[in-house]
Amino acid sequence: MHIGSGPLLVVHDDAVRANTAFFAARTGGRLMAVLKADGFGHGSMARSVVEAGATSIGVTTVDEALAVRAGGADVPVLSWLNPVDGDFEAALRADVDLAVNSPELLNAVSRAALRTGRRARVHLHADVGMARDGAAPESWSALCSAAGLLGDRGTVRVVGVMGHMSCADRPDDPQNTRERLLFANAVRTARRRGLSGFVTHLAATAATLTGVGSGFDVHRIGAGLFGIDPSGTSSDLRPTLSLTAPVVGARSITPGTGVGYGQTHVADRRTNLALLPVGYGDGLPRAASGRAEVLVRGRRRPLVGRFSMDMVVVDTGDDLLHPGETATLFGCSDDGAPTVTDWAGWADTIAHEIVTRIGTRVARVHRTTTHAEEPAHA
Numbered sequence: 001m002h003i004g005s006g007p008l009l010v011v012h013d014d015a016v017r018a019n020t021a022f023f024a025a026r027t028g029g030r031l032m033a034v035l036k037a038d039g040f041g042h043g044s045m046a047r048s049v050v051e052a053g054a055t056s057i058g059v060t061t062v063d064e065a066l067a068v069r070a071g072g073a074d075v076p077v078l079s080w081l082n083p084v085d086g087d088f089e090a091a092l093r094a095d096v097d098l099a100v101n102s103p104e105l106l107n108a109v110s111r112a113a114l115r116t117g118r119r120a121r122v123h124l125h126a127d128v129g130m131a132r133d134g135a136a137p138e139s140w141s142a143l144c145s146a147a148g149l150l151g152d153r154g155t156v157r158v159v160g161v162m163g164h165m166s167c168a169d170r171p172d173d174p175q176n177t178r179e180r181l182l183f184a185n186a187v188r189t190a191r192r193r194g195l196s197g198f199v200t201h202l203a204a205t206a207a208t209l210t211g212v213g214s215g216f217d218v219h220r221i222g223a224g225l226f227g228i229d230p231s232g233t234s235s236d237l238r239p240t241l242s243l244t245a246p247v248v249g250a251r252s253i254t255p256g257t258g259v260g261y262g263q264t265h266v267a268d269r270r271t272n273l274a275l276l277p278v279g280y281g282d283g284l285p286r287a288a289s290g291r292a293e294v295l296v297r298g299r300r301r302p303l304v305g306r307f308s309m310d311m312v313v314v315d316t317g318d319d320l321l322h323p324g325e326t327a328t329l330f331g332c333s334d335d336g337a338p339t340v341t342d343w344a345g346w347a348d349t350i351a352h353e354i355v356t357r358i359g360t361r362v363a364r365v366h367r368t369t370t371h372a373e374e375p376a377h378a
């Protein structure tokens with residue numbers, strides 16, 4: 001791909017490192033960097049976050065964990081969501097820790113340990129209020145006992161107990177207290193079932209920033225590393241992505257001219273339009289049609305009409321742009337460009353969804369303050 005000719009996503013590694021260092025300090029060095037969904041859409045970030053202070057890495061699937069290992073990360077890597085027939089042999093051969101939430105999954109991991117001759121490091125995952133990927137409270141005690149038995153047989157070692165909070169972005173919600181107590185109980189139950197020597201982890205970004213998940217060993221931080229604060233309480237995080245697109249066409253229009261599919265926008269005055277070759281097929285949320293803005297020539301200008309799959313149209317007012325000029329869809333300096341949080345608002349979603357959806361057609365470069373640009377996937 002010829003970088004520079006089309007839409008471009010710049011990953012600001014230095015900002016990710018600064019955010020990582022912030023959370024490493026905030027958590028007293030007990031920071032699990034969560035790099036699921038291709039590092040929240042940023043690509044391979046394992047090396048950067050470890051250099052900046054992360055002491056372990058968390059991801060969803062075994063495949064993601066193997067990719068992190070292949071990226072050269074030399075810290076514990078945890079994978080926490082897998083089917084019972086997941087490739088646990090590959091995980092164990094790559095020294096990947098596995099979270100389990102049921103005796104079936106635990107047994108599958110134990111069998112893989114027997115086949116590979118490697119003892120599996122497992123984290124028991126307790127549900128504390130999401131009814132999602134943790135073990136239900138009524139099955140927790142049995143899961144701990146089963147893990148204890150397999151521990152005695154030498155196929156698994158319980159190295160962690162984890163939970164995940166449902167409402168940590170609302171620090172005053174009484175549910176937070178309930179979930180912290182439920183988790184403390186789950187940890188106590190694990191100890192009563194004979195397990196010991198494991199770390200505990202409950203808090204993610206919001207619970208860490210607001211303090212509602214404190215009191216446990218490790219913090220699993222994803223969004224915060226990428227400048228996203230779900231709790232809206234911190235001003236210490238730096239945005240990490242910018243998305244630009246070149247102008248590929250420009251024209252003047254007269255009042256009454258309709259723009260795009262359905263002509264949902266009709267110009268009410270003489271104005272100028274510019275065409276950008278990036279659309280919902282590249283991850284721009286179509287729901288933001290009619291609301292979103294971009295930065296051109298130092299000014300915010302509205303995108304008009306419905307977003308197309310491959311392009312959007314900017315109303316540039318009195319300015320007739322030239323092909324080759326650049327528009328910033330979102331940015332990370334204080335030049336007035338929209339942020340991913342602005343985009344989330346325009347699309348009635350959260351910033352996480354904006355950053356994880358930028359498509360493969362968009363060229364991606366990693367930029368640091370000290371190194372020149374290099375292609376992300378050379």
Ligand SMILES: *Cc1c(COP(=O)(O)O)cnc(C)c1O
Pocket residue numbers: 034036080164204205206220221222223224230
């Ligand atoms: C995604 C996820 C995290 C990270 O949450 P953030 O809010 O992005 O920090 C932590 N733990 C689990 C289980 C997750 O699924």
